[in-house]
Amino acid sequence: xxxxxxxxxxxxxxxxxxxxxxxxxxxxxxxxxxxxxxxxxxxxxxxxxxxxxxxxxxxxxxxxxxxxxxxxxxxxxxxxxxxxxxxxxxxxxxxxxxxxxxxxxxx
Amino acid sequence: xxxxxxxxxxxxxxxxxxxxxxxxxxxxxxxxxxxxxxxxxxxxxxxxxxxxxxxxxxxxxxxxxxxxxxxxxxxxxxxxxxxxxxxxxxxxxxxxxxxxxxxxxxx
DNA sequence: AGTATATGTAACTTTTGGATTACGCAAATA
DNA sequence: TATTTGCGTAATCCAAAAGTTACATATACT
Numbered sequence: 001x002x003x004x005x006x007x008x009x010x011x012x013x014x015x016x017x018x019x020x021x022x023x024x025x026x027x028x029x030x031x032x033x034x035x036x037x038x039x040x041x042x043x044x045x046x047x048x049x050x051x052x053x054x055x056x057x058x059x060x061x062x063x064x065x066x067x068x069x070x071x072x073x074x075x076x077x078x079x080x081x082x083x084x085x086x087x088x089x090x091x092x093x094x095x096x097x098x099x100x101x102x103x104x105x106x107x
Numbered sequence: 108x109x110x111x112x113x114x115x116x117x118x119x120x121x122x123x124x125x126x127x128x129x130x131x132x133x134x135x136x137x138x139x140x141x142x143x144x145x146x147x148x149x150x151x152x153x154x155x156x157x158x159x160x161x162x163x164x165x166x167x168x169x170x171x172x173x174x175x176x177x178x179x180x181x182x183x184x185x186x187x188x189x190x191x192x193x194x195x196x197x198x199x200x201x202x203x204x205x206x207x208x209x210x211x212x213x214x
Numbered sequence: 215a216g217t218a219t220a221t222g223t224a225a226c227t228t229t230t231g232g233a234t235t236a237c238g239c240a241a242a243t244a
Numbered sequence: 245t246a247t248t249t250g251c252g253t254a255a256t257c258c259a260a261a262a263g264t265t266a267c268a269t270a271t272a273c274t
Contacts, residue, residue: 006261013120014262018189025196032220044263046222065220065271076193082125083190086183089132113231121232139250151233153252172241172250 008078011055016040017048021057021071028061028070115185118162123147124155128164128178135168135177 012018016038023029023037035045049069052058056074060067119125123145130136130144142152156176159165163181167174 007122009116009122009125010120010261012189013117015114015116016262018116021193025193030220031222040262041264042220043222043265047262050222067221071193071196073197076190076197079186080190080194082119083183083186086128086132086178087187089178090180090183117231123232137250138252147232148234149250150235150252154232157252174251 005054006051008055008057008075009082011051011057011075012079014048017052017057020045020048020052024058024069024071028068030066030068032066034069112161113158115162115164115182116189118158118164118182119186121155124159124164127152127155127159127176131165131176131178135175137173137175139173141176 012021019037020034023034031046031049032042034049035042038045049058049060052069052075053060056072057076058069059072060069062068119128126144127141130141138153138156139149141156142149145152156165156167159176159182160167163179164183165176166179167176169175
């Protein structure tokens with residue numbers, strides 16, 4: 001499905017993949033047990049998993065013929081940084097507004 | 108370009124739109140002044156702006172024939188909540204690991 | 215050994231998103 | 245008033261993503 005590695009933002013752009021991450025936040029799951037939660041075919045799920053794995057959102061542990069998927073923090077880091085940049089933006093904007101107001105009031 | 112309203116995650120999935128948000132974090136800009144920063148045609152930029160607007164990432168103020176785009180917090184909220192959910196996940200995971208370790212050591 | 219299960223991969227189709235060009239319109243300007 | 249400027253929209257194209265079916269493989273089970 002995806003040879004050209006998607007960046008973290010594109011990866012979570014897909015609702016199914018976000019749902020998978022949610023499910024995995026409750027429990028480590030095999031590909032099949034994950035697939036039970038979706039309408040799509042098993043290979044489709046398999047491809048999403050590969051994308052999540054490649055982008056560092058999950059790790060995979062092979063146990064016999066099963067593959068257990070577990071959340072991994074790496075993929076989330078880029079997103080956190082991005083969000084935190086704008087967090088800071090809003091905070092400093094509030095501060096500016098605040099000091100502006102204080103100046104007005106003190107005059 | 109996009110009748111089916113994209114959700115916040117899909118909106119920031121596009122690198123150009125992320126770049127637009129970055130630019131707007133420095134300054135409010137008109138469509139044209141924004142477009143100068145991109146290789147694509149002006150209408151293409153215009154469509155991205157519409158998407159950002161619809162998803163609540165920016166507000167638009169019409170001044171004469173110009174349209175000033177300004178960052179708006181709404182669109183970011185959904186993303187923050189999503190990220191913070193997983194933040195909590197990692198934190199609690201660390202805690203569990205910690206107590207587990209403490210138990211082992213104290214035995 | 216033979217069968218069932220868990221999964222990956224390849225080939226292909228469909229859908230959708232992003233980009234372009236061509237055009238229209240309102241506001242500013244000459 | 246005629247022209248230029250700043251923008252939106254419609255029609256269309258193209259590429260990429262997501263899905264499906266068919267098949268291959270390794271492990272587990274009987």
